[in-house]
Amino acid sequence: MAIADLIIQYSEDDKIIAIDYLGDELEWFKELGSERFLNEKLFDAFGDIKNHDILELNTKLFKVQFVKLGTQKQLLLSQDSLMLSLFKETIDKVxxxxxxFDRNGYFIHGNPASEALEGYDTIDFKGKHLLDLxxxxxxxxxxxxxIRTKKPVINRCDRFQAKNNKELVTINSGFPLMIQDEIYGACAFESDLSVINNIKNRSFNLEAFIRNEQPVLNQNMYTFKKIIHQSEKMAECIRFAKKIALTHVxxxxxxxxxxxKEMFAQSIxxxxxxxxxxxxxxxxxxVPSNLVESLFFGTEKGAFTGSMTKKGFFELAEGGTLFLDEINAMxxxxxxxxxxxxQEKRYQRIGGSQYHQCNVRVITACNEDPQSLIDQQMMRKDFYYRISALSVHIPPLKDRKEDIAMLAAHFAQRLCEEYGKPNLTLTPDMLDILTHHDWPGNVRELRHVIEHAVHQANVEEQVFSLAHFPVYLTKGVSVIHTAISDSADGHSIPQLPPQSQTLNDLLDAYEQNVVREALNRCNGNISRAAKSLGLSRQNLQYRIRKFEALSHEQDQEQT
Incomplete structure (x- = not known):
């Protein structure tokens, strides 16, 4: 067991001089970036910590101990010391x-449940032999x-008398405490009828929970289960965010x-x-600059003309989470x-004299590089370290294109339901167009594109077409059919115009040929042609009128 995992030396003026790591998780120490703490004031770096406090660093917990060796001042951070405290706290909650007992039968520790059961005080029992008690x-x-057999004894019922003459009837289990095959002590678990009944009640509660309901969260908020993805990058991001969520940093x-980013904040x-x-x-x-303090910290009545007693963001979020979006705008x-x-975990309302304790977890979101903001003196370095004990980076959509098809289908289904339209499907060609776009606006842009397409589609249509999508998304699509001489059903398609024409001209020419072929196959019946193309009758009529207008313009240009 290490005396300390981290030894932090600091000067008389409390500036950190050196940080030494004695643990075996070197990768964690590297990620901590101990260099950034050097020359910082101890309490600026780690907050207002006192002897035997618990300090959290990069998801790890340590017990704090201040020592002075001659003129050297040191802060010792120990995980093992914390583990002992946690083990004792765990035992006390059972x-x-x-x-x-030690291996000679002398009492070491009893938890509160044992004290209540037998009516003794651990302090009075400590150091006494079992046969004397x-x-x-x-x-x-x-x-x-x-202790004698070095073997466990399971569920033995005993009737005995304590030294205070209280008669006890219990069911006990005992286990040897072995270290490297040597016995160093024994532990005993004891229960009377009241404890057994409590356990029985817990089983009833569990059954009721399974039969009935689980805790109800805000249904309008995101959870990790609601994040649509199939890429490994996003899966890894969610796994890390779940680990972070269980901490309080x-x-x-x-x-x-x-x-x-807000979706992740809500999920955390x-x-x-x-x-x-x-x-x-x-x-x-x-947030208006002249109202920042009153909105964050609240106001007392009379603080300024017309002010009323009002809670601020910190008070509204007490015990929960305060999410600060676009923190780079602060x-x-x-x-x-x-x-x-x-740092102080307390604040005052504007116009108030009383301090309010603050138990709030702060999650921030930033759409710029924080280090760049620090370099440009747009973000304080100490503020950044305080709000980013842990960081989650969400990959852009262009780096996880495996998610595009799933997201697009999800948005299409949801938006069709929202706007009362039948479900529209995305063809492989449409998905190919979506996949090749770089999505500078990421998932939000993809949703807006699908929403645009849903609005453009006619009620009778069943699939999305190029015409439904914004022009900027489709104008760069390559026309690979310029040399195609046969359509899918074997009908001849005339060669398209030379490549000197614009992309829109090529697309219009190809679409015109497809429509003409469909009408020829259906002997000019617009309804049947529209059905064969997966279009509504009105949509096909619109295209016919468009092509007639284009032909008229071309005739005028030639004359």
Whole structure:
């Protein structure tokens, strides 16, 4: 067991001089980036920590201990010391009574459940032999049997008398505590009827939960299950975000506009222990500069003319999550004020004198490179470190094109339902066009494109066509049919005009030939031709009129 995992040396003026790592997870230490803490003030880097506090660094928890060796001042961070505290805390939460004895039969520890069951105080029992504490023979002691045989004793019912003359009837199990095949102690689990009944009630609660309902989250908010994806990049991003969600540290989500940063923020909140608490979202670019403090910290009545007592964003989010979108739009002055709240975990309403404690997890979203913002002096370095203990980067849609078909189909189905239209399907050609687009607006742009297509489609149509999509998306599509002499059903198609014509001219010429062929096959019957092309009668009529107008314009140009 290591005395410390991290040894942080600091000077008399509290500046960090060196950080030494004694643990075996070197990759984690590398990711921590210890260099960034050097020359920082200790309490600016790690907050207002005290002896025996718990400090979280890059998802790992450490117990804090300050030491002074001569003139050297050190901060020791130990995971093993924390583990001991956590083990004791875990034992103390178990509903069964637990007692721990050393291998000679001397009492080491008893949890609160054992104290309540037998009516003793651990402090009074500590260091005393089992036979001095209980009126029973060595042969009848579960614990001594375990120490003697080095084998467990399971579910043995005992009736015995404690030294305070209280008669006890319990069901006990004992286990040897072995280290490298040597016995160093034994632990005993004890339950009476009240404990057994409590366990029985827990089973009833579980059955009711399975039969009935699970906790209801805000149905309008995203969860990780609602994120449409099939790419490994997005799957890995979600896996990491789930790990982050279980911690209490502040998170920064980065990614291009339209990648779904708020969707991830909501999912992290709903996957976290704060899921049943408020989620307050704030678009920093939309907050007026003269109202920033009153909106974030709240106001007291009379703070200024017409002001009323009102909660701010931090108070509204108490116990839950405060999501700050477009954090890069926040002024440096406001960053300094938020930094103080995040460090001290308290704030004052405008016009108030009382401090309010702040228990809020802050998730921020940034659509620019934070390091670039720091270099341009648009973001404070200390503010960035405080809000980005952990970071999630959402990949742009162009880097996960495997998701495009699934997202497009999802949006098409949802939007058709929303606008009362029959489900429209995307042909392989349409999907090919969508896949080859770079999507600078990412998922938001894709949704708008599908929404545009749904509005353009006629109620009677069943599939999307090129005409339904925005011009900027289809104008760059290559016309690979310029040399095709036969259509899919074997009918002859005249050669298209020379390549000196524009792409739109080529597309119109090809579409005109397809329409002409369909009409010829159906002996001029517009309804039958439209059905064969998957179009409504009105849509085909529109195309015929368009081609007639084009022919008229070409005739005039020739004359």
């Amino acid at each position: 509903s069964e009574g637990i007692q721990i 209980y009126d029973l023979s060595e042969e009848m002691s579960t614990t001594l049997s375990v 502040n998170v920064m989500i980065t990614g291009e506009t339209g990648t779904g 909140h709903n996957f976290s222990p704060r899921a049943d608490k408020p989620f307050v979202d704030v678009n920093c670019s939309a 002024s440096m002055e406001m960053q300094a004020k938020l930094l103080r709240v995040l």
